[in-house]
Amino acid sequence: MTQIESARKCYRVMLNASGMTPDDFKAACEQHPAFNSAPGWPLFLRYASAAGAVIQDIRADKRAKRSATIQARAKVTTAKCERCGGAGRISAFKHVNAGICFDCEGTGKDWRSPLS
Numbered sequence: 001m002t003q004i005e006s007a008r009k010c011y012r013v014m015l016n017a018s019g020m021t022p023d024d025f026k027a028a029c030e031q032h033p034a035f036n037s038a039p040g041w042p043l044f045l046r047y048a049s050a051a052g053a054v055i056q057d058i059r060a061d062k063r064a065k066r067s068a069t070i071q072a073r074a075k076v077t078t079a080k081c082e083r084c085g086g087a088g089r090i091s092a093f094k095h096v097n098a099g100i101c102f103d104c105e106g107t108g109k110d111w112r113s114p115l116s
């Protein structure tokens with residue numbers, strides 16, 4: 001596969017992952033700072049590079065929204081997180097991020113439980 005083919009394949013994969021329309025994704029790439037970080041590069045490489053940066057931003061945004069939801073819901077529920085049993089930490093995973101439960105982010109609350 002040539003460099004241009006692999007860059008295009010990369011771009012298509014990231015377009016699919018973005019959940020955006022091809023036009024919106026192209027516009028998002030062109031507006032991303034990464035698109036202009038290497039102005040001397042061929043255009044196909046600039047698109048592929050910006051596409052990766054756009055996807056990273058989308059994922060960071062999703063993580064931030066999930067985190068905000070967990071923190072907000074955990075304040076108003078009394079139900080315990082099923083994964084960590086309400087401890088907020090899982091000792092078996094203490095080597096990963098100090099064992100903080102990924103499901104409740106250490107709050108110990110079941111943030112998915114219906115509010116009473």
Ligand SMILES: [Zn+2]
Pocket residue numbers: 081082083084085086087088089101102103104105106107108109
């Ligand atoms: Zn938990």
